[in-house]
């Protein structure tokens with residue numbers, strides 16, 4: 406994901422999926438995220454987000470979506486609840502020689 410300028414990015418966290426591991430909070434280069442009193446990730450300084458994509462890429466529970474503010478957040482629903490995005494599968498290895 407290309408790095409984008411501050412102030413035009415939207416960070417959405419799905420608290421039902423967040424297990425509060427703190428990876429996103431610890432490694433966000435702009436300190437955009439924090440943990441709330443329920444131990445879930447929350448957005449504290451959205452205007453600082455540079456859309457580097459680290460949090461979205463490394464969240465083990467697919468609980469973060471980072472978008473340009475003009476783009477709608479597309480979340481697939483399944484039985485009335487948001488469905489996690491599928492991460493890209495690693496390329497299949499050849500069978501060898």
Ligand code: SF4
Nearest residue numbers: 423424426427429464
């Ligand atoms: S990385 Fe994901 S699961 Fe961990 S605290 Fe952040 S949003 Fe929650």
Ligand code: SF4
Nearest residue numbers: 433454455457458460
């Ligand atoms: S995209 Fe980068 S700057 Fe924005 S919240 Fe995630 S880790 Fe922080």
